[in-house]
Amino acid sequence: MRSSLEIWDMARGEARVVLQSDRLIEAPNWSPCGRFLVVNGEGGLFRVPLEAPALLPVDLDGVGRLNNDHGISPDGKTWVISSHQRGVGSEIYLVAAGGGVPRRVSPEAPSWWHGWSPDGATLAYVAARGGSRVIDVYTLPVQGGAETRLTFGEGHCDGPDYSPDGRRIYYNCDRDGHAQIWVMGADGADQRKLFADDCVNWFPHPSPCGRHVIYLAYPPGTLGHPADLPVAICRMDPDGRNRQRLVAFNGGQGSMNVPNWAPDGQAFAFVRYALPE
Secondary structure, three states, X not given: OOEEEEEEEOOOOEEEEEEEEOOOEEEEEEOOOOOEEEEEEOOEEEEEEOOOOOOEEOEOOOOOOEOOOOEEOOOOOEEEEEEOOOOOOOEEEEEEOXXXXXXXXXXXXXXXXXXXXXXXXXXXXXXXXXXXOOOEEEEEEOOOOOOEEOOOOOOOEEEEEEOOOOOEEEEEEOOXXXXXXXXXXXXXXXXXXXXXXXXXXXXXXXXXXXXXXXXXXXXXXXXXXXXXXXXXXXXXXXXXXXXXXXXXXEEOOOOOOOOOEOOOOOEEEEEEEOOOO
């Protein structure tokens, strides 16, 4: 077993295994209908029905080389993927739910999708522009238009995800030394760090019910967000208080890069990986 796709039940405080695979699978999304998960693996996309879990390939009309930054629109009708298909870096595409012909929407590369506004109108993502290696947070109208830059090189920013009311964006940033969890208005205003600890914290995801934010905690001193490390998924209140570790496991990159909550906010999906030999 290389990858174990699991669901954490908030009320029971325990995980159950959905599917285990010798493949490297990553980044579960939970469908708005609640009946299936979406994961990536080996450059492709897979649907995992919860009633009869299996890795069912999604037809993307030849578009491959996907990374683990993908998701589902709030109404469930459109999926978003990030792909290196054209060989110029990651680009963002929209495709009809279940598969079809993807349509590229990111104006430049590299761009990595991370969040969809609750009203379905806006994508949040991270990108590097102008030949810089600095990663910042941007937004883009789903129906087309100019991208809006929300952070301006104050450190490596990543993992933007919307609050359930659409008024705030949670993200991680290392502008103060190492990655911590930050929040800002959906327009980029009032950027503030929610807490400070020694862990290297990535990928905050607010729950649809508005009660929780989960994030991935790496060991102190970790550089970036690598795979195969002892990590933990932590829970906090939306204001950063009452933090607690929920589950510790071997993971990191691929465990929960993108929105992964059940639509009722009572559970979330993640991927645990076998310990390296």
